[in-house]
Amino acid sequence: MAQTTAVASLSRRRQRFVVLFFVCLFTFGSYFCFDTPGALGSLLERGPMKLSATEFNLLYSVYAWPNVVLVFLGGFFIDTFGSRPCSVVLSLITLIGQLITTTGVFCKSFKLLLVGRFLFGSGSESLNVCQSTIVSHWFQGSELAMAFGFSLTVSRLGSIIAFNILPSYSERFGLSSAFLLGGLLCSVSFVATLCFVYVDRKAEEELNFTMTQIDQGNTSLSNVEHKFSSKAIFPLSFWLGSIAGMSVYAIFFSFIAIGTDLFQREFDVAGSTAGFLVSLIYNVSMFLAPVLGKLLDLYGYRGITIGLAVMLTSLSLHILSNSFHSMNVFHSFSRMQILYSCSIFLGLGLSGISSALWPSLAICVNPQSLATAIGIAQALQNLGTSLTTFFMGIIIDRKGYRQSLRFLEMIGMFSCCVVFVWNILDRFGEDRINKPTEQLEEIEELRQPLALESEIQLQGKLMIVPVTPRVVVLVRQRLLGPRGESGVVRRNYYAKIGIQ
Numbered sequence: 166m167a168q169t170t171a172v173a174s175l176s177r178r179r180q181r182f183v184v185l186f187f188v189c190l191f192t193f194g195s196y197f198c199f200d201t202p203g204a205l206g207s208l209l210e211r212g213p214m215k216l217s218a219t220e221f222n223l224l225y226s227v228y229a230w231p232n233v234v235l236v237f238l239g240g241f242f243i244d245t246f247g248s249r250p251c252s253v254v255l256s257l258i259t260l261i262g263q264l265i266t267t268t269g270v271f272c273k274s275f276k277l278l279l280v281g282r283f284l285f286g287s288g289s290e291s292l293n294v295c296q297s298t299i300v301s302h303w304f305q306g307s308e309l310a311m312a313f314g315f316s317l318t319v320s321r322l323g324s325i326i327a328f329n330i331l332p333s334y335s336e337r338f339g340l341s342s343a344f345l346l347g348g349l350l351c352s353v354s355f356v357a358t359l360c361f362v363y364v365d366r367k368a369e370e371e372l373n374f375t376m377t378q379i380d381q382g383n384t385s386l387s388n389v390e391h392k393f394s395s396k397a398i399f400p401l402s403f404w405l406g407s408i409a410g411m412s413v414y415a416i417f418f419s420f421i422a423i424g425t426d427l428f429q430r431e432f433d434v435a436g437s438t439a440g441f442l443v444s445l446i447y448n449v450s451m452f453l454a455p456v457l458g459k460l461l462d463l464y465g466y467r468g469i470t471i472g473l474a475v476m477l478t479s480l481s482l483h484i485l486s487n488s489f490h491s492m493n494v495f496h497s498f499s500r501m502q503i504l505y506s507c508s509i510f511l512g513l514g515l516s517g518i519s520s521a522l523w524p525s526l527a528i529c530v531n532p533q534s535l536a537t538a539i540g541i542a543q544a545l546q547n548l549g550t551s552l553t554t555f556f557m558g559i560i561i562d563r564k565g566y567r568q569s570l571r572f573l574e575m576i577g578m579f580s581c582c583v584v585f586v587w588n589i590l591d592r593f594g595e596d597r598i599n600k601p602t603e604q605l606e607e608i609e610e611l612r613q614p615l616a617l618e619s620e621i622q623l624q625g626k627l628m629i630v631p632v633t634p635r636v637v638v639l640v641r642q643r644l645l646g647p648r649g650e651s652g653v654v655r656r657n658y659y660a661k662i663g664i665q
């Protein structure tokens with residue numbers, strides 16, 4: 166672990182951003198393809214495929230249900246074999262899955278469509294885990310949340326492009342061309358994984374050369390980072406975060422699935438405006454994710470941000486469920502004002518949650534089993550989303566849209582409670598999720614007695630071996646001054662070993 170952090174910290178800034186560029190593209194194609202059926206909507210139901218509503222929903226179910234298990238296995242494989250080979254294999258599975266889906270549309274074979282969608286989902290969800298793992302390894306201790314933010318922006322761009330261009334594109338060029346376009350974007354993602362492998366391998370070679378001058382031990386990135394730890398028992402904090410993620414993502418994905426219909430039927434909104442209102446949620450999140458990420462890195466407050474975002478989400482659902490044309494309790498606002506505000510609030514909620522949740526989970530667990538951890542979190546997320554969309558369907562059929570929103574509100578309240586307990590337990594335990602990223606780096610540095618002992622003695626001030634991270638931070642703040650000096654240990658250490 167000590168060497169992992171040292172190796173990750175030694176990576177140069179420029180190299181990190183080249184890696185980030187390619188890693189962001191990993192999921193660009195798959196988000197486009199994931200949202201393709203939703204964006205085409207009625208064209209799949211009324212067009213040449215003539216899918217029934219159940220068949221249409223199956224396209225999402227075959228994506229989500231298998232991933233309740235597969236994405237966990239994906240995470241385990243990434244920890245065991247390393248993110249380089251796994252990213253290539255997973256990206257290839259995603260691409261092949263999308264090409265089979267396209268063939269299914271071309272041959273008007275629903276069975277082939279399902280097989281393709283299943284294969285596509287198996288690759289794409291684990292590719293998401295791979296992306297998070299690589300981002301965490303490269304940005305741990307620096308701009309972690311901001312890097313996650315950029316990856317979210319590029320992914321959301323894929324979804325937004327799908328929602329905005331696919332309806333007119335498929336009317337002009339046909340349904341199979343729309344799916345083929347998805348295949349083309351997946352090949353862009355595949356090429357990005359190959360570029361990543363090249364850059365990552367080069368970086369490892371350079372770092373290995375440097376590290377062998379410092380330490381004759383085994384410092385290979387893949388050996389240090391990717392071996393699955395036998396001690397993959399995750400802390401309570403990780404489980405609470407994953408349960409919060411499961412419930413709150415279930416709200417968003419279920420709402421986005423029914424959003425267009427809901428706006429059209431219950432608020433008398435035209436089809437294109439309804440689609441725009443739903444994609445507004447992604448739009449807000451796309452622009453805000455990196456900015457919010459930067460702020461979260463600088464000031465911390467990840468857990469608190471998630472709490473506020475969940476509250477805002479629940480509030481938006483509450484406003485919506487009380488604004489149906491049959492019974493609008495917010496008379497002073499026009500229907501469109503309410504709808505636009507709620508979509509923007511939901512976008513803010515999604516931004517807060519997605520920007521703060523994944524970095525929080527990453528800092529809660531041991532880097533050696535990070536992919537397994539993210540895999541578990543995404544497996545739970547798929548479980549939550551599958552169950553919620555299933556129950557939403559039943560509620561809508563039996564009781565209508567209003568009750569289905571109430572159901573989501575209840576999940577929102579449950580999420581608020583989980584996030585509250587998560588924050589409290591973290592505050593009185595490891596105290597990590599609300600800390601600025603640089604302070605987390607200091608905690609990690611001070612947890613590395615071998616790497617830092619001599620350096621600490623050079624400072625001539627600090628001779629206490631850390632007992633708990635919190636005690637260490639307090640002692641350091643006394644001796645080295647406030648937050649402004651954070652990173653001083655690392656910089657001195659770099660200077661000592663001749664790296665700037």
Ligand SMILES: NCCCC[C@H](NC(=O)[C@@H](N)CCCCN)C(=O)O
Pocket residue numbers: 196199200290293294296297316317320324519523543546
């Ligand atoms: N690599 C970034 C972490 C995941 C972000 C998160 N996506 C998911 O959780 C996927 N399981 C869902 C994919 C659905 C595509 N619309 C997110 O916030 O998108």
